[in-house]
Amino acid sequence: MKDILQAKFMVEMIRTATNMYAHGWDERNGGNISLLLSEEEVTEYLDPEKVLRTIPTGFEAKELDGKIFLVTGTGKYFKNVQYEPDVNLGIVRLTDGGRNAELLWGFTDGGQFTSEFPAHMMSHAARLAVDPANRVVMHCHPTNLLAMTYVHDLDEVQFTRTLWQMCTECIVVFPDGVNVLPWMLCGTNEIGVATAEKMKTARLVIWSQHGIYGAGKDLDETFGLIETAEKAAEIYMKIAHLPLKNTITDVQMHELEVRFNVKAREGYLS
Ligand SMILES: [Zn+2]
Secondary structure (H helix, E strand, O other), X not given: OOOHHXXXXXXXXXXXXXXXXXXXXXXXXXXXXXXXXXXXXXHOOOOOOOOOEEEEOOOOOHHHOOOEEEEEEOOOOHHHHOOOHHHHEEEEEEEXXXXXXXXXXXXXXXXXXXXXXXXXXXXXXXXXHHOOOOOEEEEEOOHHHHHHHHHOOOOHHHHHHHHHHHOOOHHXXXXXXXXXXXXXXXXXXXXXXXXXXXHOOOOEEEEOOOEEEEEEOOHHHHHHHHHHHHHHHHHHHHHOOOOOOOOOOHHHHHHHHHHHOOOOOOOOOO
């Protein structure tokens, strides 16, 4: 068997968690990442028949049965992932219609996957249904996006339009916009179901007064998606209290659509 710590997916996961911590998005044990792996990807590094432990998930996700995920651990700190990846990360395979997870690697201190596992798995199922290339679900607490949910209207059209107006490239990076959930109790199946529902129409879902969920085809893309929205929110928080003299108009947004061959979410531009 090859050394799993040298696997491309593992190196990228560790770098991403480290980078997210460096951005200030994942204080203490905040944030969690799950990455869908193919069986071919993992068999070079571990024996998929060797199950270390079986952990009940507390939910059902029939469409994810047999799927394998590299996921961050509950109560674990992103800042520590690079030093002890085998403690802070785990590889699990969903079985029994998603009701159980078989641990194939990691969580060596007896730990288990993030408490937001339901929201992650339900979001994977929702994104895979609209985009079979989706591999990543990422949750974190970016400062300015979070701040924005205290002072900006939570209407999804208004929230999205404000972000698009803050940086020219926003509409190009997330033409599907951001969906917004009101404050809800985290770590529950209810917020998982609500997040997955919102994931059907956008790759970014704001959890008001908490953070954000992002989804994408790889770690870089998903990180970049959140990074771009967070940059826009930072601009907003710098200017929201000042008289607005200029903005990006809808006419200019339509020019961006043509130039970059993207289509803004239906009904979001005049
Ligand atoms: Zn959180």
